[in-house]
Amino acid sequence: MTRNFINYVFGIYILSLIVLVDSKGVLLIIGGDTGLELGAYNNSDVSTQSIDRLAINGVLFKRAYTSSVSGGSSSRSEILTGIPAHQNGMFGPHSLPSYFRTYDDVVSISKMLSAEGVATGIIGLESLGPESVFGFNYRQTDSNHDDLSISRNISFISSYVKDFLTQHRRENFFLVVSLGDAERCRRPEYGQFCEDFGDEQDPAGSIPGWKPSTYNASSLRLPYYIPDLEDAREDLASLYRSINRLDQGVGLIMSALVNAGLFATTLTIFTSTGGVGFPGAKYNALDSGSRVPLIIASSGYSIGQVSDALVSTLDIAPTIMDYFGLPFPKYSIAGKQVVPTGISLVPLLTDPTKSGHSYVFSAQNFLQVNQEFPIRAIRNDSYTLIWNKWDTFPIAAEIFTSLTYTYLVNQSKSHHHSNWWIELPKYLHRDQYELYDLTSDPYEVYNVATEPRYSDVFQELQALLKSWQLSTFDPWLCSSGFININDKCVSYF
């Protein structure tokens, strides 16, 4: 009986353990823009067996939030530096023309681990810079490969995972695998989410080991933030095909790890850069845009457990450092000492009933270099408070050209009801402060910021948000019409 067969039958990697090494590793798998649309998070339409299996082998964090909603580069930079994008300098996309990059004096965990003798690697979508800050020893990414192949060809990606593990199996290692699925596609001939790349009809060839799935648009149950329209359903069916490929990619990567005999000694982390690429989700600090999956699995910790703790993607860096028994790097940016606000989640892996943060934070800076829209948000289990610097929310090109957005605009122009959970004019127009009472309004529709009965809560959250901004040296401290003078917001006139 092969090991894969045992895995298949029991779904438990632990049973197939053969411990051959005394080194340890961290495998960090980052998906693109999945939000919570995964089987393990109770979406029963999309099939994600490999991610679900990872959850069976580890701890699933039910309430994890990305601290950045400025897209993939910012999210990855925060995961790898443990500090928010407004502090590390990666305010938005690294790709041209935006070309955001972290400050030169930032110390990433990859750089730090490499200095400690840990073999570091990154495979897949990188879109990070400068190279001197991240300093991976092994790089097979969009920096040296065709970006579509290295980010969506799960067979090609997993061949590099095998290569890395073969080279470094007897060393401590930190391997990041960053997949392009399920981001929106910039190559329209491959579908809305590049879901047709490498399928049976693609003249460019197929992706060995990938079994493309199809979804029946008209029978899908819609997440609350997606309008019930025919075009949106088609869009969602394409998304699910892309998420399913991501999942099959996770399966190939996990097989490589298990077959190398390294599952037991490796901390495997799965997360995603943000909410799905639909209007109403990606780029928003609402739940739909900032909530992400987080699953952490390794032998020696709890398995098949769900944690309700409020946690942030800023906790991933301290968790990895803690797992290697190393302190978080001590350094300053422009003379200001960096003090991480994240916590190690290692204790929660032993005891998933432990609590996490009292509050978590999310931020938006730039969607693109010409689309600045600072948002700062604080939330706990009862409330979300969001601050918007400007009034008109920008629509990113990838969302603007989506089937769903096109239809929403069309309906709005012809004064038809759009079946959306908020109306388009309200979506585009942001109040300076939005406060949502999650107990009665989990979908964050009714802004109660100006209601007198919420004034104490409002002021409390506003003060906590400001102190987080100050402790992370946030350059966007003040509202429009005000200037920051010695951390005080002073009116222009």
Ligand SMILES: *[C@@H]1O[C@H](CO)[C@@H](O)[C@H](O)[C@H]1NC(C)=O
């Ligand atoms: C999925 O739904 C079940 C039943 O409502 C619930 O107990 C569980 O916590 C949910 N899981 C997640 C990850 O939300």
Ligand SMILES: *[C@@H]1O[C@H](CO)[C@@H](O)[C@H](O)[C@H]1NC(C)=O
């Ligand atoms: C995917 O990668 C494999 C090599 O791992 C290659 O044989 C195949 O042609 C690639 N497919 C596409 C569509 O690029």
Ligand SMILES: *[C@@H]1O[C@H](CO)[C@@H](O)[C@H](O)[C@H]1NC(C)=O
């Ligand atoms: C798709 O779902 C609809 C509604 O449930 C159903 O009527 C239809 O037969 C399904 N189509 C296919 C091809 O299964």
Ligand SMILES: *[C@@H]1O[C@H](CO)[C@@H](O)[C@H](O)[C@H]1NC(C)=O
């Ligand atoms: C959330 O924060 C508000 C304001 O600080 C507080 O009143 C409320 O009790 C908190 N809720 C939880 C569940 O901690």
Ligand SMILES: *[C@@H]1O[C@H](CO)[C@@H](O)[C@H](O)[C@H]1NC(C)=O
């Ligand atoms: C927009 O609406 C018009 C008139 O209702 C319709 O003819 C057209 O097909 C619609 N376009 C899209 C993309 O939905």
